[in-house]
Amino acid sequence: MNKNTKIYIAGHRGMVGSAIWRALETKGYSNLIGQSSKELDLRNQNSVENFFKNEKPDVVIDAAARVGGILANNTYPYQFLMENMQIQNNLINSSLKADVEKFIFLGSSCIYPKMAPQPLKEDYLLTGPLEPTNEWYAVAKITGVKACEAIRKQFGKDYISLMPTNLYGPYDNFDLKTSHVLPAMIRKFHDAKLNGNIPVELWGSGAPMREFLYVEDLAEAVVFALENEFQDNLYNVGTGTDLTIKELAELIQKTVGHNGEILWDSTKPDGTPRKLMDVSKMEKAGWKAKVGLEEGIKSTYEWFLENQENFKEVKI
Template structure:
């Protein structure tokens, strides 16, 4: 990819988009463009079409989405379905109609069936039913994957979908109402530590197994997809290593320095029993993660501490 190519990063202020912007800038890409949600409402088709017509980007990286954990997915099913459909459909269609050379669509491991064989292979897509607690988000993302595949098939364009495992890192969302499990745990343990190491209550049994990828590694995978024309339409991106939620909690508790009790509320849902990605296709092409979980959590916690005064949601 020419370092002067005009690259539009949709969602450049989010955790993933910001990491992609940082990595691309560090590698000498000089023509990056981004718009905040107040500047460009990606749910508005006319606004998106006008933006593409004016800017004429060479590459689009779609890191824009309404995201959240089990609670947010359960409480706002319509928004998780419709907002994500509108965002990605507007971007994909505008890219096609404006002859965008390369489109990288970012999704999630939740696109795969709830009880699919582990580890999750790309070909398991649409072979069984989804996890009910996040099916609204998953259905939208599946639609995006298939839209990019259909453009690739019909028009021969280099549109590819990358499906990351659970992402975390700097610039994450630490709002307990909408955050994912790892940043939520960091905040809970930190607040409990400040509150005389009070008990920390966590959802579920702690038995489900999850895989986590540091966001800078995800950004490196996007750069890899930029620099190479990947031969297939869908690739998993992860570490290939998982652990139980209980083990995750104990790891975060140790890093944060919380000495109190962990209380598991088994009346709350666990979600999918296991979600481990088969990442052999990306490994065969030459990409592999660099940041291991403990190091990534330490970096994330340090960033949380450095920026805690900027979190409107965080009130200690």
């Protein structure tokens, strides 16, 4: 791909979008464009179509979405379904109309059925009921995958979907009301350390197993997908290895330097026992994750320490 190719990164201020932006810049791509949600509300079809008419991007990477945890999904099911469909539909349809040559859609592992066998293969899509707590978000993402697949089938264009596992890294959300498990643990252990190593209380038994990918690795996967033509429409992106939540907590505790107790509140739900991506399809295509969990958590904690003054309160 030519380094002057005009690449529009939707959601370039988010954790994922900003990592993709940095990765592309590092690789020498010099014609990147991005808009904040204030400058361009992707839910608005007219605004998005006008933006495409004016800017004429060659490539579009969709890292824009309304994201959130179980609480936010449960409280605002309509917004999670509708806003995500609006954002991706406007981006995908405007890209098709504007003859965008390559489109990369980002979803998440929640698109797969709750009871699907582990590790999760791309083929398990639409083979069973979804996890109810985030099915609104998942249904929206599934329609995005299918829209890209339909364009590929009907128009022969290189529109693909990448499904990352749980991500973490710089620009993550450390607000305990809305954050995911890994940044929430960093925040809890850090705060407890500053408060005289008081005990840290964590939800559940610690037994569930999860997989985590450093966001800069995902950005590398996106660059790889940009620079190579894939044979198929849907690819999982992860490390292919998992660990228990208890092991994760101990790793974060060690990295943060908290010398206190961990209390497991087993009255709180554990969630799905295991969630691991099968990443063999992406590996066959030629891409593999590089950053180990210990190294990734260390970098993330360093970023947290340098940037914690600037955290904004996140509204659900």
